[in-house]
Amino acid sequence: MTGTEAALRITGLTAGYPGTQVLHGVDLEVPTGALAAVLGGSGCGKTTLLRAIAGFHPVDGGSVHLAGRLVAGDGVDLPPERRRVGLVPQEGALFGHLNVARNVGFGLDRAGRRSGRVEEMLELVGLAGYGKRMPSELSGGQQQRVALARALAPAPALVLLDEPFTALDAGLRAEVREQVRAALRAAGATAVLVTHDQQEALGAADVVAVLRDGRVVQAGPPREVYSTPADVGVGEFVGEAVVLPATVSRGRATTVLGTLPVPGVADGVGQVLLRPEQLRLDGAGTSGVGATVVEVVFHGHDTTVLLDLDGRTVRCRTMDAGGLRVGQRTEVRVDGSARFFAS
Amino acid sequence: MPTTTTSPARTHPRRRRATGAPPFLVGWGAIAGLVALVPLVYLVVRSLDAGPGAFLEVLGRPRTGELILRSLALAGAVTAACMVIGFLGAWLVVRTDLPGRRAAGVLLALPLAVPSYVAGFTWISEAPGLAGFWGAFGVLVSVSFPYVFLPVVGALRATDTGLEEVARSLGHGPARVLLGVTLRQVWPAATAGGLLVALYILSDFGAVSLMRYDTFTLGIYTSYRGTFNRTPAAVLGCVLVVLAALITWGEARARGRAAQLVGRGVPRQAAATRLGRWRPAWAGFVGLVIAVSLGVPAYSLTHWMVVGSSLGVDLPDLGDAGLVTLQAAAAGAIVTTVLAIPVGVLAARYRGRATATLETATYVGHALPGITVGLALVFLGVRVLPGIYQELPLLVFGYAVLFLPLAVGAVRTAVVAAPPRLEEVSRSLGHSRFVTLARVTLPLAAPGVGAGAALVFLTIAKELPATLMLRPTGADTLAVRLWSYTGVGQYAAAAPYAVLLVLLAAIPTLVLNRAFREHDRALRAQEKEDR
Numbered sequence: 060m061t062g063t064e065a066a067l068r069i070t071g072l073t074a075g076y077p078g079t080q081v082l083h084g085v086d087l088e089v090p091t092g093a094l095a096a097v098l099g100g101s102g103c104g105k106t107t108l109l110r111a112i113a114g115f116h117p118v119d120g121g122s123v124h125l126a127g128r129l130v131a132g133d134g135v136d137l138p139p140e141r142r143r144v145g146l147v148p149q150e151g152a153l154f155g156h157l158n159v160a161r162n163v164g165f166g167l168d169r170a171g172r173r174s175g176r177v178e179e180m181l182e183l184v185g186l187a188g189y190g191k192r193m194p195s196e197l198s199g200g201q202q203q204r205v206a207l208a209r210a211l212a213p214a215p216a217l218v219l220l221d222e223p224f225t226a227l228d229a230g231l232r233a234e235v236r237e238q239v240r241a242a243l244r245a246a247g248a249t250a251v252l253v254t255h256d257q258q259e260a261l262g263a264a265d266v267v268a269v270l271r272d273g274r275v276v277q278a279g280p281p282r283e284v285y286s287t288p289a290d291v292g293v294g295e296f297v298g299e300a301v302v303l304p305a306t307v308s309r310g311r312a313t314t315v316l317g318t319l320p321v322p323g324v325a326d327g328v329g330q331v332l333l334r335p336e337q338l339r340l341d342g343a344g345t346s347g348v349g350a351t352v353v354e355v356v357f358h359g360h361d362t363t364v365l366l367d368l369d370g371r372t373v374r375c376r377t378m379d380a381g382g383l384r385v386g387q388r389t390e391v392r393v394d395g396s397a398r399f400f401a402s
Numbered sequence: 403m404p405t406t407t408t409s410p411a412r413t414h415p416r417r418r419r420a421t422g423a424p425p426f427l428v429g430w431g432a433i434a435g436l437v438a439l440v441p442l443v444y445l446v447v448r449s450l451d452a453g454p455g456a457f458l459e460v461l462g463r464p465r466t467g468e469l470i471l472r473s474l475a476l477a478g479a480v481t482a483a484c485m486v487i488g489f490l491g492a493w494l495v496v497r498t499d500l501p502g503r504r505a506a507g508v509l510l511a512l513p514l515a516v517p518s519y520v521a522g523f524t525w526i527s528e529a530p531g532l533a534g535f536w537g538a539f540g541v542l543v544s545v546s547f548p549y550v551f552l553p554v555v556g557a558l559r560a561t562d563t564g565l566e567e568v569a570r571s572l573g574h575g576p577a578r579v580l581l582g583v584t585l586r587q588v589w590p591a592a593t594a595g596g597l598l599v600a601l602y603i604l605s606d607f608g609a610v611s612l613m614r615y616d617t618f619t620l621g622i623y624t625s626y627r628g629t630f631n632r633t634p635a636a637v638l639g640c641v642l643v644v645l646a647a648l649i650t651w652g653e654a655r656a657r658g659r660a661a662q663l664v665g666r667g668v669p670r671q672a673a674a675t676r677l678g679r680w681r682p683a684w685a686g687f688v689g690l691v692i693a694v695s696l697g698v699p700a701y702s703l704t705h706w707m708v709v710g711s712s713l714g715v716d717l718p719d720l721g722d723a724g725l726v727t728l729q730a731a732a733a734g735a736i737v738t739t740v741l742a743i744p745v746g747v748l749a750a751r752y753r754g755r756a757t758a759t760l761e762t763a764t765y766v767g768h769a770l771p772g773i774t775v776g777l778a779l780v781f782l783g784v785r786v787l788p789g790i791y792q793e794l795p796l797l798v799f800g801y802a803v804l805f806l807p808l809a810v811g812a813v814r815t816a817v818v819a820a821p822p823r824l825e826e827v828s829r830s831l832g833h834s835r836f837v838t839l840a841r842v843t844l845p846l847a848a849p850g851v852g853a854g855a856a857l858v859f860l861t862i863a864k865e866l867p868a869t870l871m872l873r874p875t876g877a878d879t880l881a882v883r884l885w886s887y888t889g890v891g892q893y894a895a896a897a898p899y900a901v902l903l904v905l906l907a908a909i910p911t912l913v914l915n916r917a918f919r920e921h922d923r924a925l926r927a928q929e930k931e932d933r
Contacts, residue, residue, distance in 0.1 A: 068871055139829035146830040148823040156845045165841075166831025206827075211830060 519608025746813025812854020
């Protein structure tokens, strides 16, 4: 490490239950002040990872460092109350028998509760003046913000958010997500968000770590993970993908969409991965290939067009599909470079 | 195969600290387990006091065999009658066009609130000639059939009527469908209820002693009172425990099967079966059951209250007994709940072989007839703890053994309903497990635990056999007073005690039921608002 120590450093972490290993050596580093998203489908081990970081699940091998301090591994196993990890659970997050102010002050000592920290935190999440309310009098989004204020109050080394927006209405989700992100920024807190929602991970996080079968298969800035996925699986998981068989020869891949540039790739057989928005119907990109429109789905901000290319259906997203009709012949071109994965 | 981002294998043993049960809870729970098991163990030890020869000698006496037969005959007959009445009643209320079936559904559950010895008092005081098997049989059926009626009602409401309709459309008559299809569907629920009845009949002391039908419990009591040699009483106590344990085991299995059969989702309820020309006959049957189980006690209590008021009620005496009951029940409820808390929390939060064993240990009281707990603690008090023999603490000890299962169940349900995530949040905010239990888990579970404590309080207030054997000298509870007045034929003097006890026993069925329902409704309303 150079200079400042990462807020969270996980090395070769293995954990599981008797008879089944869930985490097979997880490596992850989150710089101080960053918001990292751990993205994975159900059963990938993301909940176990989160519980292992917080100290609720025993670690079998590897280590967890929080702000440079070893908290688990190498014979060390700090109890949760001594790890300084704030937790924002999925739902039912607040103590129903305590009002908002007492919820937020739960992790503070007497002096801390009197110092004005509680009011400061409520202000941070935009709920100043709500201290006397009971949790049952708050909306779902407000409850999640109080839960965040409560987690932030003792100035933890790390905040863990366990799918905190899943229980909210779709309309509310984006708004609360923005508020939470802003509050985390303002507090200068380091946070790990666990989610199965690609949009949430790509839209909210500074770093996205894709967890699959108990391993981090790729970690990096959202844009990088989206545009240069580590393999076809990651590519399909983080967004809509067009996957086509391809043969590469001298830096060019031959596919049903024509010949695409794949710079720096050795010759061989495999698959290329494209994003639907790279398929253009407006004349930009490579020389066109003939296709038949199979279906047109209008979304408002854009339109999905399904095309038939010699019996293979590909998905294409376009801003302007005015005048396209099912059954019509059109010409499709590819914009930008493709990712090639040798088989 | 997992490949090698893993560092070389760690040699230190796997740490269990984070998920294992906290030692303070285990220690506290172990005390509860010990309390629950001590009487049983001591009863066995005491019965072998005079050597295995003496044990076998008592076992081989003709009197022992006779008591077993008498007890089993009564339990068998009452159970069979309760199953017939309970099943028919449930079917009539849920599935047919019986007139007044809503009211009947409530009235057929109410006899649950009449303690068996109160029913015994009302019968023997009106018709002394009923003493003996048939009297005891009638009294016990009249108060026990709801144990079958209620679960069968639940099972009938939960099962789809599709199968019955199919059977009808295939040409089977109503009677054949009732016995061939309906009964088969609710059979597990009915057997579970029936075995519960059998267990209660086997443990019952109040009704059989007032109806003067010699069974095991009464045999144990007379043997204990009558002779200096108490080994026979201990041996008989052991036999009774074995019988009760067998029935409890069967009941638990039947209940498990009944729970499996209840389907998911909302079952479809077909149109009510039309009773046709048999309608008046069925209505008469239900009316008779209600008249015998509720009408007789109501009539008799009113009758003796009127007679008694002309003679004058001894109010200070009644007040004394009320106060003693209050004290004993309050002390018993508090101690039982405090002992139940660790077991309930462990069972809800830390499932494992050790906690399951502990929970089973505290559950022993469910299968222990009150008379045997009383007997065991008398022995223990005389021999080991003379300081508290015939003092309140020993009585409270007995209550704790008998009613721990009730309290543990209440605590466990309440803790299960409190989200574990909240405890984790509290731990993450820097609080130890003990502080978390005190500041998060218990406050959240408080309403359920409180309701459980109230239920224990009310159950203790009407307990008879253990109280009779363990009460402090001169301190009579309401139940003891009622029993002794009835025993010597002072029915008018006994009546006010019986009325008070019925009121006490009715509280859980009526008020607690309503409180739970309102709590439920409030919760649902809140959930709706949250959305």
